[in-house]
Amino acid sequence: MSEVKVNKISPRTNCGTVQLGDSGDTITIPAGATITNNGTQTGFGRTGTVNWDTTAKTASFTAVSGNGYFVNTTSGAITVTMPASPSGGDIVAVKDYAQTFATNNCTIARNSSNIEGVADDVTLDGISESVTFVYVDSTKGWLLVNEATTAYGQQFVAATGGTITTCGNFKVHTFTGPGTFTVTCAGNAAGSNTVDYLVVAGGGGGAGDVGAGGGAGGFRLSNSVGCIPAPTMSPLANPTGLPVSVTGYPITVGAGAAISPVTKGNNGSNSIFSTITSTGGGGGARRGSGCCAGTGGSGGGGAGESIDAPQAQKNGAAGNTPPVSPPQGNAGGDGDNQPVSPRGSGGGGGAGEAGTPATNSPVANAAGDGGDGSFVSPIMAGSNGTTGPVSDVRYFAGGGGGGTEGAPPVGGDGTLGRGGAGGGGQSPSPTSGSGPGFAGTTNTGGGGSGASRQACGGPMERLGGAGGSGIVIIRYKFQ
Numbered sequence: 001m002s003e004v005k006v007n008k009i010s011p012r013t014n015c016g017t018v019q020l021g022d023s024g025d026t027i028t029i030p031a032g033a034t035i036t037n038n039g040t041q042t043g044f045g046r047t048g049t050v051n052w053d054t055t056a057k058t059a060s061f062t063a064v065s066g067n068g069y070f071v072n073t074t075s076g077a078i079t080v081t082m083p084a085s086p087s088g089g090d091i092v093a094v095k096d097y098a099q100t101f102a103t104n105n106c107t108i109a110r111n112s113s114n115i116e117g118v119a120d121d122v123t124l125d126g127i128s129e130s131v132t133f134v135y136v137d138s139t140k141g142w143l144l145v146n147e148a149t150t151a152y153g154q155q156f157v158a159a160t161g162g163t164i165t166t167c168g169n170f171k172v173h174t175f176t177g178p179g180t181f182t183v184t185c186a187g188n189a190a191g192s193n194t195v196d197y198l199v200v201a202g203g204g205g206g207a208g209d210v211g212a213g214g215g216a217g218g219f220r221l222s223n224s225v226g227c228i229p230a231p232t233m234s235p236l237a238n239p240t241g242l243p244v245s246v247t248g249y250p251i252t253v254g255a256g257a258a259i260s261p262v263t264k265g266n267n268g269s270n271s272i273f274s275t276i277t278s279t280g281g282g283g284g285a286r287r288g289s290g291c292c293a294g295t296g297g298s299g300g301g302g303a304g305e306s307i308d309a310p311q312a313q314k315n316g317a318a319g320n321t322p323p324v325s326p327p328q329g330n331a332g333g334d335g336d337n338q339p340v341s342p343r344g345s346g347g348g349g350g351a352g353e354a355g356t357p358a359t360n361s362p363v364a365n366a367a368g369d370g371g372d373g374s375f376v377s378p379i380m381a382g383s384n385g386t387t388g389p390v391s392d393v394r395y396f397a398g399g400g401g402g403g404t405e406g407a408p409p410v411g412g413d414g415t416l417g418r419g420g421a422g423g424g425g426q427s428p429s430p431t432s433g434s435g436p437g438f439a440g441t442t443n444t445g446g447g448g449s450g451a452s453r454q455a456c457g458g459p460m461e462r463l464g465g466a467g468g469s470g471i472v473i474i475r476y477k478f479q
Contacts, residue, residue: 049091050132056097062111068093068132073104081109082142086135092142093132094124102127114141116154120188123155154191157244157476159183162251167379169479170226175472176443181249181273192477194241196222197276198376198396200445201297202268203467204281204348205257206400206425206437208451210304211464212284212335212345213370213400213417214265215319216424217254217445218297218328219351220278221376225477232377232393236326236351242274244476249274256440256467257283257448264291265300265448271470278328281447281467282317284348284400285335293317293346298329298447301355301368301402304336304343316357319349329397333357333368347371348399348447350420355399358417366415370399370447373422380475396444398424400465403437403450417449425449425465440468 011018021027029035050068057071060079065086071078071094080094094106101124108115108122108131115122115133117140124131133142161181162173173181187193201217223233224241254269257280265283272278282294285303292312293300299317316332333346333355342365344358350371358368375393401417401424417427423446425438440446448465 050093063092065090065092068095070095070097071106072097073100073106074098077104077107079107079109082111082113082133084111086113088135088137090135091132095130096124096128099128101125101129110141114139116143117141118188118190120190125185155185155188156191156478157183157187157193157195158185158478159476169477170379170475171478172380173474175251175253177253179251181251181474183244183246183249186245192225194225194243195474195476196225196241196380197273198380198471198473199271199273199276199278200396200470201271201278201280202254202256202470203400203423203440203445203447204268204283204294204296204300205260205265205467206348206403206448206450206464207265207284207286207303208261208437208462208464209286209288210343210345210403210405210453211265211286211437211450212293212301212303212332213348213355213368213402213425213427213449214257214284214440214447214465214467215281215294215296215298215300215317215332215348215355216329216350216371216373216397216399216420216422216447217268217271217281217467217470218278219374219397219445220276220324220328225475228377228379233380234374234376236374238326242276251472253472254278254280254470256469257281259463259466261462263289264293265464267294267296268445268467271472273472273474278470279321281329281348281445282332284332284345284450284464285313287313287335287345293332295319295321296329298349298351298371298397298399299332301332301346301348301450302335304338304345304358304365307337307339316346316349316355330354330371332399333402336360336365342405344368344404344417345402345450347402347417347420348424350399350422350424351397358402363415365404367402367404367417367427367450369418370401370420370424372420373398373424373444373446380473395422396471398422398444398446400425400437400440400447400449401427403427403452405453416452419446419449422446423468428452436463437465439466442469443471444468445470
């Protein structure tokens with residue numbers, strides 16, 4: 001083997017190129033030798049290290065492969081855009097310069113390449129966070145090579161507000177009154193970036209004087225995040241949840257209808273979360289008042305009237321008003337249509353079924369039952385219950401029972417109107433004179449019941465039952 005000993009190799013012309021060997025040759029650097037680079041290098045590839053730019057970045061910029069950057073977000077959030085059209089082995093590193101990433105985030109914009117196999121940008125929000133990305137291929141894109149327990153490809157919704165419970169990988173926020181659902185991290189598709197909701201409005205009031213039951217508040221539900229299968233989730237569930245952003249969402253929980261001593265029952269108030277509005281339940285009709293039942297999430301029941309009274313007063317009102325899909329409620333039941341007293345009034349509509357009409361056969365002047373509400377899984381509701389045909393579920397939005405006159409509480413003429421499952425008020429017994437309506441249950445959206453009285457000269461009872469207040473529940477995957 002020949003040997004050449006020189007102190008310097010230079011090109012033949014100034015600024016020319018010096019070539020070592022030919023294509024296919026192997027050039028060996030022996031053990032113990034040191035190569036010092038005082039210029040720049042290309043084409044050598046990298047071994048997981050970067051050249052750190054020690055001038056901190058204070059505004060958004062596009063990264064260059066092979067560089068590490070100190071990013072200072074003291075004055076606001078910064079976006080680092082990854083190199084376009086990267087090649088395998090390209091490398092970029094980012095470090096929190098001022099320990100402010102948790103306050104003002106640093107976003108890693110993917111620039112059309114995947115990050116950790118997902119087509120989403122990454123948000124760095126940890127104090128003093130440091131990350132290094134190496135481009136692998138078009139499938140995985142940029143992979144995180146730091147030793148860390150955090151998977152930056154997956155980010156999950158994080159939020160505050162209401163009463164928070166945890167069930168497995170899910171958090172549930174329950175609002176029984178007004179508040180704010182504040183999203184602090186919007187997540188991404190690899191983790192979670194949508195929330196499920198249950199929004200129940202305030203129930204309608206029952207009417208006095210053998211009045212009709214109030215309709216339940218509107219019932220709107222989604223089941224998209226970690227879908228809960230039947231039979232523990234309502235068939236009314238929308239399969240699409242709501243995307244969220246980092247902001248505060250005001251929560252409105254609708255009040256139940258106040259008692260009305262003069263005309264028909266009042267309507268309940270709306271409940272609102274983001275783009276979802278559930279409509280308050282319609283008030284029940286009061287006979288002899290000339291007033292019709294109210295439309296709403298579910299409609300109020302119709303009054304028991306004489307044959308020659310306007311039919312509109314005897315009709316149950318429409319539910320799902322204004323209309324949404326899946327429907328938020330059902331119609332109230334019609335009142336009895338008899339020439340003379342005694343008569344019964346219809347039940348208010350519920351989320352799960354319409355109110356029952358009053359009948360005169362096989363039982364005379366039987367009041368209509370309130371329509372049953374609908375149900376949600378305990379994972380969604382934050383608590384268990386056993387009302388209704390499905391065990392371990394919780395019911396909401398039951399209609400109020402209709403009022404009647406002159407009857408024992410069970411059997412015989414004048415059977416009472418039952419409150420619908422989900423907080424509907426039960427029609428009171430009229431056997432000891434007259435009875436005011438019973439209220440819908442708090443935070444269920446149940447309708448209030450109509451009042452009852454004795455047929456034989458008993459005094460009129462002017463007060464129907466108040467509606468039950470609504471509720472808002474939000475669920476999301478947090479890990």
